[in-house]
Amino acid sequence: xxxxxxxxxxxxxxxxxxxxxxxxxxxxxxxxxxxxxxxxxxxxxxxxxxxxxxxxxxxxxxxxxxxxxxxxxxxxxxxxxxxxxxxxxxxxxxxxxxxxxxxxxxxxxxxxxxxxxxxxxxxxxxxxxxxxxxxxxxxxxxxxxxxxxxxxxxxxxxxxxxxxxxxxxxxxxxxxxxxxxxxxxxxxxxxxxxxxxxxxxxxxxxxxxxxxxxxxxxxxxxxxxxxxxxxxxxxxxxxxxxxxxxxxxxxxxxxxxxxxxxxxxxxxxxxxxxxxxxxxxxxxxxxxxxxxxxxxxxxxxxxxxxxxxxxxxxxxxxxxxxxxxxxxxxxxxxxxxxxxxxxxxxxxxxxxxxxxxxxxxxxxxxxxxxxxxxxxxxxxxxxxxxxxxxxxxxxxxxxxxxxxxxxxxxxxxxxxxxxxxxxxxxxxxxxxxxxxxxxxxxxxxxxxxxxxxxxxxxxxxxxxxxxxxxxxxxxxxxxxxxxxxxxxxxxxxxxxxxxxx
Amino acid sequence: xxxxxxxxxxxxxxxxxxxxxxxxxxxxxxxxxxxxxxxxxxxxxxxxxxxxxxxxxxxxxxxxxxxxxxxxxxxxxxxxxxxxxxxxxxxxxxxxxxxxxxxxxxxxxxxxxxxxxxxxxxxxxxxxxxxxxxxxxxxxxxxxxxxxxxxxxxxxxxxxxxxxxxxxxxxxxxxxxxxxxxxxxxxxxxxxxxxxxxxxxxxxxxxxxxxxxxx
Numbered sequence: 001x002x003x004x005x006x007x008x009x010x011x012x013x014x015x016x017x018x019x020x021x022x023x024x025x026x027x028x029x030x031x032x033x034x035x036x037x038x039x040x041x042x043x044x045x046x047x048x049x050x051x052x053x054x055x056x057x058x059x060x061x062x063x064x065x066x067x068x069x070x071x072x073x074x075x076x077x078x079x080x081x082x083x084x085x086x087x088x089x090x091x092x093x094x095x096x097x098x099x100x101x102x103x104x105x106x107x108x109x110x111x112x113x114x115x116x117x118x119x120x121x122x123x124x125x126x127x128x129x130x131x132x133x134x135x136x137x138x139x140x141x142x143x144x145x146x147x148x149x150x151x152x153x154x155x156x157x158x159x160x161x162x163x164x165x166x167x168x169x170x171x172x173x174x175x176x177x178x179x180x181x182x183x184x185x186x187x188x189x190x191x192x193x194x195x196x197x198x199x200x201x202x203x204x205x206x207x208x209x210x211x212x213x214x215x216x217x218x219x220x221x222x223x224x225x226x227x228x229x230x231x232x233x234x235x236x237x238x239x240x241x242x243x244x245x246x247x248x249x250x251x252x253x254x255x256x257x258x259x260x261x262x263x264x265x266x267x268x269x270x271x272x273x274x275x276x277x278x279x280x281x282x283x284x285x286x287x288x289x290x291x292x293x294x295x296x297x298x299x300x301x302x303x304x305x306x307x308x309x310x311x312x313x314x315x316x317x318x319x320x321x322x323x324x325x326x327x328x329x330x331x332x333x334x335x336x337x338x339x340x341x342x343x344x345x346x347x348x349x350x351x352x353x354x355x356x357x358x359x360x361x362x363x364x365x366x367x368x369x370x371x372x373x374x375x376x377x378x379x380x381x382x383x384x385x386x387x388x389x390x391x392x393x394x395x396x397x398x399x400x401x402x403x404x405x406x407x408x409x410x411x412x413x414x415x416x417x418x419x420x421x422x423x424x425x426x427x428x429x430x431x432x433x434x435x436x437x438x439x440x441x442x443x444x445x446x447x448x449x450x451x452x453x454x455x456x457x458x459x460x461x462x463x464x465x466x467x468x469x470x471x472x473x474x475x476x477x478x479x480x481x482x483x484x485x486x487x488x489x490x491x492x493x494x495x496x497x498x499x500x501x
Numbered sequence: 502x503x504x505x506x507x508x509x510x511x512x513x514x515x516x517x518x519x520x521x522x523x524x525x526x527x528x529x530x531x532x533x534x535x536x537x538x539x540x541x542x543x544x545x546x547x548x549x550x551x552x553x554x555x556x557x558x559x560x561x562x563x564x565x566x567x568x569x570x571x572x573x574x575x576x577x578x579x580x581x582x583x584x585x586x587x588x589x590x591x592x593x594x595x596x597x598x599x600x601x602x603x604x605x606x607x608x609x610x611x612x613x614x615x616x617x618x619x620x621x622x623x624x625x626x627x628x629x630x631x632x633x634x635x636x637x638x639x640x641x642x643x644x645x646x647x648x649x650x651x652x653x654x655x656x657x658x659x660x661x662x663x664x665x666x667x668x669x670x671x672x673x674x675x676x677x678x679x680x681x682x683x684x685x686x687x688x689x690x691x692x693x694x695x696x697x698x699x700x701x702x703x704x705x706x707x708x709x710x711x712x713x714x715x716x
Contacts, residue, residue, distance in 0.1 A: 016704040017697055021679040025697060027704055029715050037593065039534035048691070053701075056716075065532065079532040079555055086534050123715065130592040130616055144616055146594035147536075148623035148690075156694040158701060162677065164615075194519060195586040198615055228589065230615050251714035259714050294519050315518050315584055322517070413591075415528050434523045434590060440552050 003269035005166045006235050007201040010141035010266065014124045016158055026161045029123035031153050032109040033060035033096065035087035036415070037128025041151035042090040052094055053157040059118050059249075060091050060098040063108045064415045068378050068405035071102060080416065107381025107407040110134040110348035114218065115381055117247025121236045121263035126153055131348045131431065133224040137217035138244070139236035139266035141201075144225065165275040167200035167229065168268075171208040173282040178464040180358070181216035182350060182429070182448035184208065184280075185223040186288035190298040192278060197229030200276065203268060204234050208282035214243040215354040222349045223431050226295040235267035289335050289461050290433050290446040292323030297433070299335055301451070301463040307331035326435055327443050328423065336461050338445075342426040343368075343375040343456040344438070345402075345449050347412035350429035351380030353387055355449040360393040362453035362464070368401030369459030375402045376418065378410040402456070414439045427455040503625040504687035508606055509652040510579035513569055514643045520583060521590035522617060526599040529554055539595055540602030544570060574647045582639055583610040587628075588617025597624045607653050609660070611636050622680045625687070627655060629674045642668035655685055 004012070016025040038060075045052070052058065065080035075081035084101060091098035099105040105112065110131055113119045119135045125142040126132060128150040135142035149159055171184055189196075202224050209217065217234045224232020234240075241260055244250050251259040286300035297320070299306065308320035308331065324331065329338065345351070345359050356379060368375045377397050379385040385407055388394055394404045411418040412430035420426055420442025429452050430437075433444040447455065454462050530542045532555060541559040546552075548570060550563040564571050570578070581600070587610040588596060597620045600608070606626060611633040613621075621628045631639075643649045646667030651660055658681070662670040683690065709716045 017700045019679065021677070021682075023677075023679050025694060025700070027701070027708070029712075036531050040536045040594075043534075043536075050691070054705075077532075083532050083534060120715075122712070128592060128594075130590065132592075144592035146592055146597075146616065146620035146623060148594060148620070152691050152694065155691045156698075156701065157705075158694055158697075160679070160690060160694065194589055195612060195614070198586070198612060225616075228586070228614060255714040259712075262712065318516075319518050413523075413528050415531065432521075432523070432590060434521045436527060436546050437523055440527075440546060 003272040005268040005272040005274060006139060006203050006233055006266055007141065007164070007166055007231070008272070010122065010124065010233075011163055013122070014141070019160075023160050023162050025158050027124065027158055028126050028153050029057060030113070030118060030125040031058045031150070032113050032118075032125070032127035032132070033058055033087070033091075033150070034064060034109050034127070034129065035062045035083045036064045037147045038090065038150055039083065039086045040147045041128070041154060042094070044151040045154055050155045052096065052154045055095055057157060058096045058154070059113060059116070060087060060096055061106050061109055061112050062087050062101055064409045064413065066101050066106070066406070066408040067416055068408050068410050068418055071406055077417070104382040104386065107379070107384065108348045108351065108409055110218075110222065111351060111380030111384065114138065114214070115247070115383060117244055117250035120244060120250065120259075121240055122266050126159070130225045131222050133230065133232045134218050134222040134348055136221040136224065136231050136233035137214060138240055139233060139263065141231060141233070143230040164201040164230070165199055166273070167197060167202045168274040168277045169202055169204050170206040170277065170279045171204065171282050172206045172279065173208060174211065175208050175282045175285065178450065179285050179287060180448040180450060181212050181219040183285055183288045184282070185220045186290065186295065186298045186446060187280065187285045188278070189223065189227045189295045190288070191280065192227055194226060194294050194296045195228045197224060197227040200229050201231040201233065202227065202229045204232060205268070206282075209234060210237065213354055214239060215352040218352070219349055223295070226431055236263045287448065287451050287464055289451065290444075291327065291329060291335060292320065293326055293433055293435050294319070294323070295431070295433060295446060297323055298446070301336060301461060303335060305329050305331050305333050305335060336463060339371060339425070339460045340427045340445075340455045341373050341424045342420060343372060343452050344378070344411040344426055344428040344430065345376065345452050346378030346380070346410050347430035348380065348409070349431045350449050351378060351384070351407075353384050355429065356384070356388045356393050357391070359449045359453040360396040362450050363400040363402070363457060364396050366400055366457045368456045371459035372401075372456055373424070375456045376405060376411060377402050378405045378418075379407050381407050400457070411438050413437060427452045427461065502623070502687045502689065505606060505625055505627050505655055505684045507652070507654045507656065508579065509650055511575060511577055512580035512582045512609070512639070512643050512649060512651050513575040513578035514582040514640050515569060516584065516640060518584040519586045519589055522588055522593050522596040523590055525588065525596040526593065527553070531593055531595050536598055537602055539599035540604070543599040543603040544568070579604050580607045580609065580651055580653065581605050582636070582643060583608055584636070585610065585612050585633070587613050589614035592616045592620070594620045594623070597621050597626050601626055609636065609639065622684060623690070625684065627653065627684060629653070629660070631672065631674060635672060639670070642670070655681060
């Protein structure tokens, strides 16, 4: 049998039938559902008098519209409330497992599913959300779909798909201190552009990727879509398997060994052929800050804002000009001199326990700058919030002047009450710096959690490595201490579970 | 789904790259639980001078006269001429719903983001990819000739213009056979897939042996 890539193996193992026209009917093992892209799909199902094909394949939770402040009063915005209520009633009606707003397991779908073991290696996973690429970190074929396809998967457990091309992104060597998965992926997008991965499924590989925790790998896969690729994957290894072990939806004892042996096949064969290969040296990557209105507009913290005049392509040049104007920035200015109004630590990119630890490590014993109007930490799930509180991270962050919120998508896209005012500038750990993304007129700079936390303290972007007191960088315990992966008692203790999926 | 066969209409040029789905339909309008009614809020933050929210009377809102869709010469446009990577960003199908509700049936660009491209076909929209040089020519022709119209013939896979409109175009475009067929016939993809229900069951039975933990 000829050599295959990870993507080839995932694809081939899910083809139900091949059609004459080059499309395939692809089987979908897991569908995640949230309130924004599902109501019209459920309505379509009802109208056509169809039933979900395989109930247990679906897992739902509201995330985009939920408030991150006190939830006892429910959702104030009636339009948001209707959407969340509609998800609840649809899940009740069709008997789909849902973690409702006040369930401790509720959170951002892309955080909740891996945490619950609902994301497993070797599976196909979809969701009506472009950041579904996140789950590729597990050696999973995961991609975002539209609402019509959500309905299609509900009704048939399949999708009609055409295979993408294979792209390999190799990140060789080791990262410098203070450089994280977020910086790698931003550097990649800066290099290949937001359309660089269009038509491809990306596999991230190389020593620097291999040495990342699952949280870090999820951060990278999450933003594959910002490089244009619907799917971004990392091959299965011991880190993957150890993460999955013992989670509520993971295989039980009876099937565990069989599952591990099966999962260990999900890597690219040594002589597998890729349509395109991109190589980066980890040691060259510095902490990144985006300066414009597209994730490809990124520079290192020690660089200056680029000059549109240096761009030869007229369409790109115009894009740069309009980005500078929207962002209220001038070419040539050092990014480290740009003052920040708001700091947002959260989103499906960076709201996991490792991210919160990284932020807490930076701000420990320090105070948020008086220039900062708001500094928010929004954990990715109720269970992460609980774990962070167990570790005392909430107290460190609160003492420094951060707000400590309930889980949800929050200011990543401002569908709930958390949003920027016009012209406010935000250091954000989210994934998109599009115009108006965090609130109309708001200006987003994408950074890692440690960089966001450092900006909160300094009041402007700052090179982590240039801060005098950088004991946290020397210590670096938050990067290597992954005892929580083994300990993880907050998940193993799943007495709260009633439905084991 | 509405069929698409052949159409002649005015093309409106949106001359910027990387137009994302947040720009096509801002997130505050995603709170609707319906499929229709998004047209008045298409490109909301470029089209109006104030901040739009669901439930507003859009007919009384201040219009941005500089935005291309608001110029009277493009009032009845049903074809959108766009630049690279159109529809990037979020997977929201509200983006094609908004375009369709506004009246756009065809989008012509040098490249599209994958999810958006895919979503178009589920909603009777035809996204056409042409080489960048040809897109440049189309932009020039549209800017130079008021009332410039194109005829899109899906059966023939051709884009043509009338000589009287100022510039002559007669180009072919490529399209996946399955997608072309579904658009021409206005087919329900779910019904097509359910014709293969037996194949799906056979696959599941095989997988129950290989990955029993998923069943």
